[in-house]
Every structure is written in structure tokens, then in C-alpha cells.
Amino acid sequence: MKFYIKHESRGRIRIHLAQKRMSSVQAETLLYYLQNQNQVSFAKVYDRTGDAVICYEGERAAVIRMIQLFHYEEVELPTGLLESSGRALNNEYQEKLISKVIYHFGRKWLLPAPIRAIYTTVVSVKYIWKGIQTLAQGKIEVPVLDATAIGVSMLRGDYGTAGSVMFLLGVGELLEEWTHKKSVGDLARSMSLNVGKVWLKKDGQEILVPSEKIVAGDEIVVHMGNLIPFDGEVSNGEGMVNQASLTGESVPVRRTLGSVVYAGTVLEEGELTILVKQTGGSSRYEKITAMIEESEKLKSGLESKAEHLADRLVPYSLGGTALTYLLTRNATKALSILMVDFSCALKLAMPISVLSAIREANQHKITVKGGKFLEAVAEADTIVFDKTGTLTKAQPTVAEVVSFSETKSTDELLRIAACLEEHFPHSMAKAVVDAAKEKHLDHEEMHSKVEYIVAHGISTTINGKKAIIGSYHFVFEDENSIIPEGMEEKFRHLPEEYSHLYLALEGVLAAVICIEDPLRPEAAEIIRQLKKAGLKKIVMMTGDSERTAKAIAKKVGVDEYYAEVLPEDKANFVEKEKAEGRKVIMIGDGINDSPALSAADVGIAISEGAEIAREIADITVAADDLAEILVLRMLSNRLMKRIHKNYRFIVTFNAGLILLGVGGILQPTTSALLHNTSTLYIGLKSMGNLLDEPV
Incomplete structure (x- = not known):
């Protein structure tokens, strides 16, 4: 490959590829190639500029040679990588946002007033019709308020205000949709199937082979506690399959000869021989994406409250508008209330905050399956650790x-x-x-x-x-x-x-x-930091002997420990703590931890543990370092602070705008501009990384 170096420093190089244009596919191919080179510690590819940034260890000459040897056609990408890439999505929404801004100000500056008025009238039909439909359903919610504000502005001949309101509403919707889709995409990619090896049944024997070698028509054997890697049909055996990741069913379903099974579900009991029907990875990704889109799991309690509050405030805004007009007979003052509502900002900022936190967690190798679990982590006061593979190293x-x-x-x-x-x-x-x-x-x-x-x-x-x-x-x-x-x-x-x-x-x-089974070197310090972060009770539970458990518990500094426990003992302990009014986090990695992970307010699985533990858990963390548990707690705490801070800002700022409007200090156009600008500001600010903000 031909390229030239734009900039470099010790251990870091920025190159520009000698090609006219780089597609999303080419960018993903180059990124995959770079990330899988031993000497590369970090890589990022910019498809719009045709640049790549590479952080490396070792000799510079070896890195230069490695880049020179790269050819797009020689890189074999894993199944489903391109289908689940978020690069094309980001490019699409960046173009939509830029186009929206250019067209809005282009119309404002270049088109004559009569044509602008006609255009604004045509566009307003969508918002007004949506408001009428909401009213027809017997609801007085945000679309009614938007329609009223736009409709009154149009009746007064104030096309500029109506156009600005619709533009800012459109930008807000676009940003929310972009953030939502990106966060869902990130989450789905991290949950996508990643099975290294499977048991192939051949000539009556079970042979462990890489999953890439399996083709449709092969028979594979899935043992209890393992993930089902491909869509297929049961050709032998009987088992109970947990399909929660795809269907949301909490109870495992029985699968026997002739039953259909799906990639990504988990065999909880029994053993199945499966005739593989489909090996493509994209189907798994698409199923997960659909499941997340439809799932209420993404909503935290505060997020749901904010949405309900936003809708409940609409009648008061409309009532305040009518009352102001009746008392003052001043349409301008009345319209000042109509132009300012709390709903837009509440409905935009809260979901964006939650989904951005999920995205940020993913950057730290933490997969969170819904906003409500981050809220539960922030509220938790008790944390229960399994010992093996959790407090001790994942590689005994x-x-x-x-x-x-x-x-x-x-x-x-x-x-x-x-x-x-x-x-x-x-x-x-x-x-x-x-x-x-x-x-x-x-x-x-x-x-x-x-x-x-x-x-x-x-x-x-x-x-x-x-x-x-x-x-x-x-x-x-x-x-x-x-x-x-x-x-x-x-x-x-x-x-x-x-x-x-x-x-x-x-x-x-x-x-x-x-x-x-050596203790993780960071375990004792993380336990101390978790106590400092507000967790009042830290417990260790293990099936190991009393002697081993006591020694480990003393070293790490947990408050309580329990030895020689069975899976039901762990689950019973969690239930007992919950019955006493505590919020419980359970952390484990094995099949035997599954009941407790399911029973806890938040179940956290170690990524290298059993598939069933990862599937049942609400959050999955990488096995590298327990510090990720601390990061998760900090992230959750800061998310709750951001949500409360946003809420206070939205209520205070918009209440101030209403008072200034009723007092005749601000015109409706200015109120609408300030309100929508603040909504946009709070939405963009909510997209920022939580851990980058000062405490």
C-alpha cells in the first residue's frame, strides 16, 4: 500500500493513504488489519480524510513495513463485522445534520419572503397533523404543544418563528435518533456472537474446531451451559434453552428432536446435537438490535419519570397560555408561554444521557444491557463477589x-x-x-x-x-x-x-x-475503593473450602464471606438482602453463579466466564482488571448527577424564560430561540463523556 506520513512522534504515527476516496468498507478493513497486529496498541481510521493514526510499540521500521504490506483484498474479515459496523451510520447522520443546517440558513438568506412562507406552511402541516392525531386519541402531550406553538405563529404571520421552532425540533429529533441508534448499535455489537470453537460431530466423534470452519449442513454438539453458536434444528438430544436475549422470555423453553434453535441462545440443561442451517453472523446482530429497540430495559426509572413529567406539564403550559391571554389580553405575552415548554428538553436530554453513558461504558469494555441497570448500580449498597475467576485471577x-x-x-x-x-x-x-x-x-x-x-x-x-x-x-x-x-x-x-x-x-x-488460583493484585485496593464509593456491605461467596475462603477474605478485606456454598445458597443470600431493603449487585463468572446473577438487582458477569452467566447478567465486564467495577460505579453515579443537574437546569431556565415573556421583557421569537437553543445545548452536552467531566 502507498502512503505518506503526515505527522509522527515517538510511538505514534499519522499516515495519509494515496487513494482518492476511502469507503466505509475499506476503512473497517484497514482498522481490523491494524488492530490485529502485535506491535499496534491503538489504531483509528478516518475514512473522510483517508488518514489513519497508529500507536505502536517496538521498531518504527517494522510498523512502516507492516503498513506497506497491507492490501484490502488480502484481509479476511470475520463474519458480521461489516454488517454491524457503526461507521456508515455515523457518516449518514453527520451528512443529514450538516444538510439540515445548510438548507435552513440557505433558505433564510437566499429565498424571497413569500416563498419562505409557502415552504414553512407546507412543512408545518406535519407537526400540526401530529398534534391533531394526539388530541384525537384523548391525549394532551408534547405534539399538541408543538402544533399549537407552530400553528399560532403561522396564524399571526410570524413565519420566521414557526420556521425556527420546526428547525430546532428537527435538529433535536435528528440528534436523539442518531445517539439512540449509535448507542443501540454499540450495545448490539458488543453483545454479538463471539464463539471461538465449537464441537463438530463427525463419524460419531466430537471434534473441537474453529467456528469459522462450520458450514450449513454440519452437525454440532452443544453441552449444558454453553451458547448455541448458529441457527439450526435439533437432530438429537433434549434440553432447556434460555432465549431471553432474543425473545425476552424469562423461563427456558424445552427443545427436542426437530425443534428450531437460534444463535445466541443458551443451553441451560441437557445436551443438543444441532443441524446447522445458517452460519452468518449478521442475523444474530440484527436480532439483538431488534430486541434492544423494542425493549423497555433501555429506560431507567429517572428517564421514564422525566418522559411522564414532560407529558404532564403540557396541559399546564396550555392552561398558562390561555390564562395569561384572558388576564392581559396580550397575545404576545401569551405566546411567550407557548413558545417555552419543559417537555422538549426533558424528553431529549434524559434518553441521550442514558444512551451516551451506555456507549461510554462500552468504551471501557463494559456492556450494559439497559439504562435502568446503571441506575441500580448507583443506588446499590451491597455487592456480592464470587471468588474463583472474579476476586482471583481469571486464569488459574x-x-x-x-x-x-x-x-x-x-x-x-x-x-x-x-x-x-x-x-x-x-x-x-x-x-x-x-x-x-x-x-x-x-x-x-x-x-x-x-x-x-x-x-x-x-x-x-x-x-x-x-x-x-x-x-x-x-x-x-x-x-x-x-x-x-x-x-x-x-x-x-x-x-x-x-x-x-x-x-x-x-x-x-x-x-x-x-x-x-492467585488473588488478583488489584483486588484489595478495588474493595477499599468500592467502600469509599459508597458500598456499605461487600461479601465474598465461594464453593471452595472454609480454609481457602478465610485466607482470601482476609487478604482482600471483604466485610463477610461464605464458604462451601451451592448456587441456591448464593441466590438465597441475594434474596434475603433484597428483602431487608438493600439494593444488591452480584458479580460472578460461572454456571453456578447464574441463579444469583438473575436474582440480584444488577447481575454483573465476567466476560471470559460461562456463556450462560454472560447471557443472564445485566452487565458484562472484561476480565482484565477489577477496576472496571469501580469505573462502572463512578459512571453510574455521574450519570445520576447529570440527570438531576439537567433536570434542575431545564426547570430553572425555562421557568425564567416564561416569567420574562409574561413580564414583556422577551418577545416570543426570542423566547423560542433561547428555549430551543438551550434544548440543543443540553442535548449536545449530555452526549459528552461522563468520566471526562470534573467531579
Whole structure:
């Protein structure tokens, strides 16, 4: 690729591509290429100017060479990337906004007054008709007020005021629509399907393959707790599928032979073999977008109150206009009230504030599924953390395999454990699979159907012999496994600093896999900062032993901790806290956290956790750093402050305009201009990043 350097500094370069015009597709292709280069830490592509900004690490010459090697046609984009890109949307609305401003002032300055009057009359029909339709439905709401203000101005021959009111209303509608669509698009993109590998059924075997290799007509196997990656039809098995992300149904639906299943839904129970019908990623994106557009989840309580208040104020504005005219017989003073209403600003600023906050959260790798959840985060006083993969690192590792078998080596025991664990999404299971991979221990399918018992373990048969792996409670209490004779002392002296997974074959303990699950380095500081941010009660809950839980709780500084808990225990605790009048946040990453995530006022899932946890959760945060929880709390608090601040400004400013108008100090035209300009100002200000504002 040919380009020249416009500007550069250490670790940063701005280039201009040697081509006449850059399309949105080309811009997305270049951006994807740059973002997937190891030496590039940040990249942004400007399609209008044909520029790209690249922040890099390492040698400058290597970056220059990397750009030179780029060719549009050689980059293979992931399915659905272009379809769900927001670039074209932004370009479309920028052009609409610029065109609207140019046409308005162009008409005002270039067209003769009679033609302007005819044009204004024609355009006003839309607003007046909408007001009449609202009245016909027995409602006195904002369209009635807009229609009255425009209609009275037209009757008085004040076409300039009517035109200005319609222009500012149009700009407000355009900005609101743009922000709404962009925020919904950002949210839908972050929720879009992202499945790396799937189980392909071939010649009676299950083979783990990249999802890109699946084509229509293939059969895939989906295990309990996993996301269904493609649209298809059940060809074998039976299960309960959570379709909340697409249909809003809170109760899982039963799916059997011949049933249709959809990409992005989650298998809560059972196991399904699915005949793939469609592999395109855009269908998933479109379904999510439609779901968000129709969902009331996007409305926070304050947002809904603002909308209702805006509509409730309309009769008072109309009544005040009539009363002022009756008392003063001055149409100008009466019209001053009509030109100023609280409704426009309230209805514009509140949704824009909420949707902009959702967009800003997305920039910090936080996916928020609705404004009401940000409001709940701000109001929460209790937060419950799951331990594994949340307070501890999302990538635990196998520290040691302690063998209790006289016939099998530790490598063979690890191979068996990995073969079982690779079917289920949990950080501990991933640690076992990764340990086997590091040792190059191939573990082809050698077992029968795998059964997963939530929060306990896994059960199957290998060569006709029963094999189980899981917690102490599951292996020794539920399954009544025994310790081999003469090895009791060895068992008692297992390393205490690790979490333990127990593997039993034919009811006899074969191995204990010691998992090192180190505490996140930032955990203690984040807990301290969360307390400072107003959270009064911080709790840790884990299925781990009392000994491990106590040590972790002491290190991080939580107020309470609970060990050896089951999924229902976590959910019951959340319900108990809510019954006592507390607002509860639950943070987890596993299948066993799902009931509690669902029960909490706000469920927050770690992005690398189980798909069902992410699907049920109201908010998803990246697994990199717990600081994102603190960012979320700060963002939510500032959103509430912005909404209250906007509300006070709107009421005070518009009340002042009404008083000045009734007092004869301001003319209706000036009142309308100031009112609509303030509405536009508050709308634009509400689009700004919350975390960039001074506290």
C-alpha cells in the first residue's frame, strides 16, 4: 500500500493513504488489519480524510513495513463485522445534520419572503397533523404543544418563528435518533456472537474446531451451559434453552428432536446435537438490535419519570397560555408561554444521557444491557463477589497433580481429567485443559456421554468404568468415593495453599489436582475503593473450602464471606438482602453463579466466564482488571448527577424564560430561540463523556 506520513512522534504515527476516496468498507478493513497486529496498541481510521493514526510499540521500521504490506483484498474479515459496523451510520447522520443546517440558513438568506412562507406552511402541516392525531386519541402531550406553538405563529404571520421552532425540533429529533441508534448499535455489537470453537460431530466423534470452519449442513454438539453458536434444528438430544436475549422470555423453553434453535441462545440443561442451517453472523446482530429497540430495559426509572413529567406539564403550559391571554389580553405575552415548554428538553436530554453513558461504558469494555441497570448500580449498597475467576485471577493454573493410583502416571491422570473438563466452561476446567496442552497430552474422546452436575462436578464412563471429577462434597459425600488404603496420611497432607479438584475412577480416588488460583493484585485496593464509593456491605461467596475462603477474605478485606456454598445458597443470600431493603449487585463468572446473577438487582458477569452467566447478567465486564467495577460505579453515579443537574437546569431556565415573556421583557421569537437553543445545548452536552467531566 502507498502512503505518506503526515505527522509522527515517538510511538505514534499519522499516515495519509494515496487513494482518492476511502469507503466505509475499506476503512473497517484497514482498522481490523491494524488492530490485529502485535506491535499496534491503538489504531483509528478516518475514512473522510483517508488518514489513519497508529500507536505502536517496538521498531518504527517494522510498523512502516507492516503498513506497506497491507492490501484490502488480502484481509479476511470475520463474519458480521461489516454488517454491524457503526461507521456508515455515523457518516449518514453527520451528512443529514450538516444538510439540515445548510438548507435552513440557505433558505433564510437566499429565498424571497413569500416563498419562505409557502415552504414553512407546507412543512408545518406535519407537526400540526401530529398534534391533531394526539388530541384525537384523548391525549394532551408534547405534539399538541408543538402544533399549537407552530400553528399560532403561522396564524399571526410570524413565519420566521414557526420556521425556527420546526428547525430546532428537527435538529433535536435528528440528534436523539442518531445517539439512540449509535448507542443501540454499540450495545448490539458488543453483545454479538463471539464463539471461538465449537464441537463438530463427525463419524460419531466430537471434534473441537474453529467456528469459522462450520458450514450449513454440519452437525454440532452443544453441552449444558454453553451458547448455541448458529441457527439450526435439533437432530438429537433434549434440553432447556434460555432465549431471553432474543425473545425476552424469562423461563427456558424445552427443545427436542426437530425443534428450531437460534444463535445466541443458551443451553441451560441437557445436551443438543444441532443441524446447522445458517452460519452468518449478521442475523444474530440484527436480532439483538431488534430486541434492544423494542425493549423497555433501555429506560431507567429517572428517564421514564422525566418522559411522564414532560407529558404532564403540557396541559399546564396550555392552561398558562390561555390564562395569561384572558388576564392581559396580550397575545404576545401569551405566546411567550407557548413558545417555552419543559417537555422538549426533558424528553431529549434524559434518553441521550442514558444512551451516551451506555456507549461510554462500552468504551471501557463494559456492556450494559439497559439504562435502568446503571441506575441500580448507583443506588446499590451491597455487592456480592464470587471468588474463583472474579476476586482471583481469571486464569488459574495447575500447580501439581498428586497421584493416588498405583497403575496410572500423573500425566495419564491429567490427560483423563482434561478429557472430561474440556466440555465445560469454567476457569478451573480451563486450567486443567491448558495444563494437558502444555505437556502435549492428547486427549481424544474416550468417554461416553458427559454429565455435568452444577457446582459439583462431572460424571461419565471410560471404557465402561465410572469416572468422576469435582469438589470434595461431590466426590466423597455425594458419590461415596473412598481413599485408597494406606494413602490416608498422604491425603491429609495435601498442599493447603491450593484449591483441589478430585478425580475418582470406579469409586476410588485416583488423583487430586492442585489448582493455583492467585488473588488478583488489584483486588484489595478495588474493595477499599468500592467502600469509599459508597458500598456499605461487600461479601465474598465461594464453593471452595472454609480454609481457602478465610485466607482470601482476609487478604482482600471483604466485610463477610461464605464458604462451601451451592448456587441456591448464593441466590438465597441475594434474596434475603433484597428483602431487608438493600439494593444488591452480584458479580460472578460461572454456571453456578447464574441463579444469583438473575436474582440480584444488577447481575454483573465476567466476560471470559460461562456463556450462560454472560447471557443472564445485566452487565458484562472484561476480565482484565477489577477496576472496571469501580469505573462502572463512578459512571453510574455521574450519570445520576447529570440527570438531576439537567433536570434542575431545564426547570430553572425555562421557568425564567416564561416569567420574562409574561413580564414583556422577551418577545416570543426570542423566547423560542433561547428555549430551543438551550434544548440543543443540553442535548449536545449530555452526549459528552461522563468520566471526562470534573467531579
